[in-house]
Amino acid sequence: MARILYGKEVSSALWERLLPRIDRLRAHGVAPTLAIVRVGERPDDLSYERTCARQADLHGIAVRRFVLPTEATQAELEAVIDAVNADPRIHGCLMFRPLPPQMDERAVCDRLSPAKDIDGIGSASLAGVFADTGEGFPPATAQACLETLDFYDIPVAGKRVVVLGRSLVIGRPVAMMLLARHATVTLAHSRTADVAAHTREADIVVCATGRARAYGAEYFSPGQTVLDVGINFDEAGNLCGDVDFNAVASVLGEDGAITPVPRGLGGVTTSVTMAHVVRAAEVALRR
Numbered sequence: 001m002a003r004i005l006y007g008k009e010v011s012s013a014l015w016e017r018l019l020p021r022i023d024r025l026r027a028h029g030v031a032p033t034l035a036i037v038r039v040g041e042r043p044d045d046l047s048y049e050r051t052c053a054r055q056a057d058l059h060g061i062a063v064r065r066f067v068l069p070t071e072a073t074q075a076e077l078e079a080v081i082d083a084v085n086a087d088p089r090i091h092g093c094l095m096f097r098p099l100p101p102q103m104d105e106r107a108v109c110d111r112l113s114p115a116k117d118i119d120g121i122g123s124a125s126l127a128g129v130f131a132d133t134g135e136g137f138p139p140a141t142a143q144a145c146l147e148t149l150d151f152y153d154i155p156v157a158g159k160r161v162v163v164l165g166r167s168l169v170i171g172r173p174v175a176m177m178l179l180a181r182h183a184t185v186t187l188a189h190s191r192t193a194d195v196a197a198h199t200r201e202a203d204i205v206v207c208a209t210g211r212a213r214a215y216g217a218e219y220f221s222p223g224q225t226v227l228d229v230g231i232n233f234d235e236a237g238n239l240c241g242d243v244d245f246n247a248v249a250s251v252l253g254e255d256g257a258i259t260p261v262p263r264g265l266g267g268v269t270t271s272v273t274m275a276h277v278v279r280a281a282e283v284a285l286r287r
């Protein structure tokens with residue numbers, strides 16, 4: 001049985017460093033504030049929103065929700081983004097993706113002020129990740145993967161990493177961030193031939209395809225580290241990852257490690273998001 005990498009311990013360490021900074025902001029009369037923009041009622045969005053609201057409440061970060069119906073128009077969503085941009089009491093904005101198909105997602109993402117783009121959805125933040133300039137904010141989920149590896153002392157430099165999935169929300173940015181940390185990165189996707197031949201040879205596998213329990217024992221080998229980014233709901237409505245946890249945890253063996261879903265990377269993603277809000281509030285205070 002592999003070591004289980006729970007998110008809670010990673011988050012607690014992040015919060016510990018964050019709390020004095022939140023106190024300092026509050027002492028200056030600033031309540032660090034996150035705007036959550038949601039279109040529709042996707043279950044993965046609602047799961048994230050619940051975790052954000054709970055964590056923010058516990059730690060003195062304010063949350064303001066902006067909710068639109070699934071059939072909202074692009075103009076209506078743009079009006080919400082404009083209001084968020086214009087409000088000096090809002091420091092960061094988390095807009096859930098994907099957006100419904102009638103929206104031009106790139107245009108909406110690029111409309112958000114880069115200073116408030118705490119989930120790295122805009123082109124300016126993505127450019128920072130690709131060029132490794134440290135500008136803007138990296139997507140929280142991608143950073144959560146690195147925070148988790150670092151917390152559990154799992155080395156990245158020189159290691160073979162396979163990332164499953166090439167989305168702009170996670171696959172591509174996490175690949176670039178791992179590359180910046182000197183990993184040898186392979187991006188595998190729906191058109192990759194013999195995915196398992198790639199994953200079985202890796203030291204670290206990041207699963208980010210959004211396919212419920214799609215990756216079973218045949219994809220993995222003993223001693224690997226598996227980061228399961230998937231937030232899926234099975235037919236029974238239970239939250240599950242991209243990995244078939246029980247089968248894979250036993251293949252990985254005692255030298256292997258795996259993040260569970262729930263109680264894995266989701267909580268780390270949330271605390272990274274809050275850390276970005278605090279940083280955005282600090283920058284706003286200095287201006």
Ligand SMILES: Nc1nc(=O)c2c([nH]1)NC[C@@H]1CN(c3ccc(C(=O)N[C@@H](CCC(=O)O)C(=O)O)cc3)C=[N+]21
Nearest residue numbers: 044045047048050051095096097141231262263266267
């Ligand atoms: N721009 C954007 N960035 C995202 O990072 C993003 C997104 N859009 N759209 C939705 C998905 C989904 N997602 C989750 C993150 C944490 C939990 C999480 O913490 N879940 C708890 C369970 C909490 C519950 O369901 O009650 C856990 O895994 O333990 C869930 C879902 C981020 N996403």
